[in-house]
Amino acid sequence: MVLRFNFCPFCNEKIVFSIQMEDIDPSQYPAPVYIICKSCKKLSTFYVDSLLRVSYKELDKKPGGIKTLETS
Secondary structure, eight states: OEEEEEEOTTTOOEEEEEEOGGGSOTTSSSEEEEEEOTTTOOEEEEEEOTTSOEEEEESSOOTTOOOEEEOO
16 A cells, blocks of 8 residues: 555645555556545546556546545
């Protein structure tokens, strides 16, 4: 389990989430994963590389993700 942090694209609050290889589809990189912000409760799509680092994010839910992660 890898602990990552980033910023919510809606409210710009710092978010922390745990991610594992099982949370993404390894057949596509960058792989989408859905994140729900603890502060504003909005869902966005984050894209991670093979080292589970966030490469970019989208404001809405894009197809291809297999897991929705909660933030802490």
